[in-house]
Amino acid sequence: MPLYVYQCRRCDVRTEVFQRRMDAPREGCVCEACGSGELDRVYTPFAVYRSELDKLRSLDPKYHARVDQALANTREADPMRHLERMTPFESAAEPGDPIKF
């Protein structure tokens, strides 16, 4: 739902109003400060919402390559790192009861 801004002719205070459509009548729209119905629409710059994913997609592809390259040189890039730290069940001092699924 778009947000429109109106400026009061009496006190110059701006009031923000949600409207369903651009051509919707602004009946009942009054100034937040003085209650006057004499309002003029103000055209303001608008913001475009971008999700984090959209922001990542808009990055330079060189950036992704550099991140991948930097990660490849770390210990976390090795998928076997967790297996190397595990103790085989047979060689554990007190393996405990097997897990029943």
Ligand SMILES: [Zn+2]
């Ligand atoms: Zn006013």
